[in-house]
Amino acid sequence: MPAEGAGFGHHACLYGTDAEFLAMAVPFVRDGLAAGEPVLAATTPANIELLRGALGERAHALDTAETAYFGRRPVERISAFLRYHAHRARPGLRTRMIAEPVWGGKSARQVAEWKRMESGLNVLLAGLPVWMICPYDTRTVPGDVALAACATHPARLDGQRLIPCAAYADPGAYAATVALPPAPVPADAARTGPTASLARVRGFAHERAVAAGLSDERLALAVLAVCEAAGYLLAADRARIAVRAWEEPGVLAYELLRAQAADAGVPVFAGFCPPGEAAGAEDGLWLARSLSESLELRSRGPLTRLTLRIAGPRDAERLSPPCPFP
Structure with a gap:
């Protein structure tokens, strides 16, 4: 060896x-x-x-x-x-x-x-x-x-x-x-922004999740995922984001788009590692990844596009069994 x-x-x-x-x-x-x-x-x-x-x-x-x-x-x-x-x-x-x-x-x-x-x-x-x-x-x-x-x-x-x-x-x-399968944003997707207000994003995320049939804990976790992702993007200087939401079979999708005059891209593999003892800039993004079925993050020049998908109300709960090593 x-x-x-x-x-x-x-x-x-x-x-x-x-x-x-x-x-x-x-x-x-x-x-x-x-x-x-x-x-x-x-x-x-x-x-x-x-x-x-x-x-x-x-x-x-x-x-x-x-x-x-x-x-x-x-x-x-x-x-x-x-x-x-x-x-x-x-x-x-x-x-x-x-x-x-x-x-x-x-x-x-x-x-x-x-x-x-x-x-x-x-x-x-x-x-x-x-x-x-x-x-x-x-x-x-x-x-x-x-x-x-x-x-x-x-x-x-x-x-x-x-x-x-x-x-x-x-x-x-x-x-x-490595291209993910194309999933075009519907022309009639709901949208809000551009905005720098996290409260506005939260209200929009809640409204669309309710409209998709989410309730109780799943509703709260969906809104939390969107807000944590938005908070990560809005942490950049003078950042504003536009948000779109639509339904796909089995999931509720949100797209967050940040555009800035200067290149403010994100690391390719941001938000994959869990938080450490000290708070970090990517902690919220890790939580958003953990609460979503998938989260795709792409940067090109001054544009950053974040798309997350959350299991819909008619999808069976798909929680992994606990890790055997706490």
Whole structure:
């Protein structure tokens, strides 16, 4: 197994058989446990069973999680990674994670969001003493997803052999090329602004959520998500935003558009990491991401466009089970 530095290591593993998965996973886990490092395997139940069987008595020291429940959305997934590291980190040692994404059954929008997250991890977790391997089962993942693995990871593991990914792309540039499925704003979408008044945005968000049939807690959380996103955009000097809202099947969508004379863009991966001990400028944006089904943020020159989608009243509650690492 290749030696790694002190910072974040992020590698893919493309496997097509159980034996190929174990050829990567067993040495990775075994070497970590032998060094006293915390090791997590967040993968499929079948792979967890295979890995435990191959490790024998050493399997008791391995932390495991079913990957389907280890963060349903990118913002939840990143929080789960950080919680595990914070809970299990040991001074002077790195943390090892096998983190297999779930691709089956995802919509085109969700697949695009997860591709962007895989790339974003290289920025969001940079400097963290974590070595992460992301396995991709080529028997089940779509072909474009397998190709994307080599663009979102600096290298891949073939058994114990580390192979640089020639297709690896700068995360910011890569994220800009991953297009989400088009969802044109209806011509009759309700709108307000431009305005610098958060109270006006709150009133508009509440009015549209009520009109869409949201009530009680879901109504309050929808308004909170919009206001936190708006607050982030309005924090820029002399900022004003226009807001539009419309309904799509199963969701209520809001678009916030900020235009300024000077370039006041936002970081590509802003708001993906949970708040730290000290208040940060992106804390509200993280909350908005956490409360939304999806949140897309794009900047081009002086224009910043933020689109968030909130589950509609007739959509079943889709809450992830709690992370096993508080």
